[in-house]
Amino acid sequence: DIEMTQSPSSLAASVGDRVIITCRASQDIRGYLNWYKQKPGKGPEFLIHATSSLHTGVPSRFSGSGSGTEFTLTISGLQPDDFATYYCQQSLTNPLTFGGGTKVEV
Amino acid sequence: EEQLVESGGGLVQPGGSLRLSCRTSGFTFSSYWMHWVRLSPGKGLMWVSRMDSLGINIHYDDSVKGRFTMSRDNSKNTLYLQMNSLTADDTAVYYCARGDNGSLGHWGQGTLVTVSS
Numbered sequence: 593d594i595e596m597t598q599s600p601s602s603l604a605a606s607v608g609d610r611v612i613i614t615c616r617a618s619q620d621i622r623g624y625l626n627w628y629k630q631k632p633g634k635g636p637e638f639l640i641h642a643t644s645s646l647h648t649g650v651p652s653r654f655s656g657s658g659s660g661t662e663f664t665l666t667i668s669g670l671q672p673d674d675f676a677t678y679y680c681q682q683s684l685t686n687p688l689t690f691g692g693g694t695k696v697e698v
Numbered sequence: 699e700e701q702l703v704e705s706g707g708g709l710v711q712p713g714g715s716l717r718l719s720c721r722t723s724g725f726t727f728s729s730y731w732m733h734w735v736r737l738s739p740g741k742g743l744m745w746v747s748r749m750d751s752l753g754i755n756i757h758y759d760d761s762v763k764g765r766f767t768m769s770r771d772n773s774k775n776t777l778y779l780q781m782n783s784l785t786a787d788d789t790a791v792y793y794c795a796r797g798d799n800g801s802l803g804h805w806g807q808g809t810l811v812t813v814s815s
Binding site for chain 1: 702733737742743744745748757759760793795798799800801802803804805806807808
């Protein structure tokens with residue numbers, strides 16, 4: 593199985609900050625990397641697919657980049673609704689695997 | 699608007715069974731792969747299973763293989779997960795999600811399964 597490792601596991605930030613979350617894969621996943629956002633008590637929301645393509649309706653302050661085994665999610669200008677937990681996920685092979693999550697909090 | 703609504707969760711004793719359902723609306727259910735994913739306390743998200751649009755190709759995580767059975771009824775726009783021989787490790791919120799080229803484009807709100815005596 594491909595192991596996905598996120599860092600940090602949590603971070604403190606303020607509205608307006610630039611936030612960067614890193615995701616590492618245990619092997620080359622050829623850009624098959626997706627990002628999700630989850631708020632307590634709700635299902636995850638799809639943010640980014642294939643490393644850098646924003647899902648419909650996702651604000652442009654979100655961006656993704658990377659290749660091979662190293663990927664990042666950047667939030668440029670954190671908004672109140674962005675305080676949440678973020679997960680990366682590889683879709684290259686079965687089983688689909690997720691990172692451990694990064695909680696963005698005040 | 700795409701909607702997915704899970705139901706069927708609850709408290710069950712170790713060794714017991716539960717059947718989860720996921721009713722969908724707002725999209726052509728019969729055209730999509732569907733997935734089950736769970737969120738366990740302190741463990742993050744874990745993919746459980748997926749099924750193609752016709753219900754022919756099904757894959758399971760090794761941890762549930764032989765105990766969980768995924769199925770679908772395209773006439774009812776509904777997905778199912780039959781869970782048998784449950785253990786404490788299966789305690790989680792279970793989500794159904796629509797597959798979109800390997801990503802999970804739409805999710806339900808989840809249903810809580812608690813395995814405890």
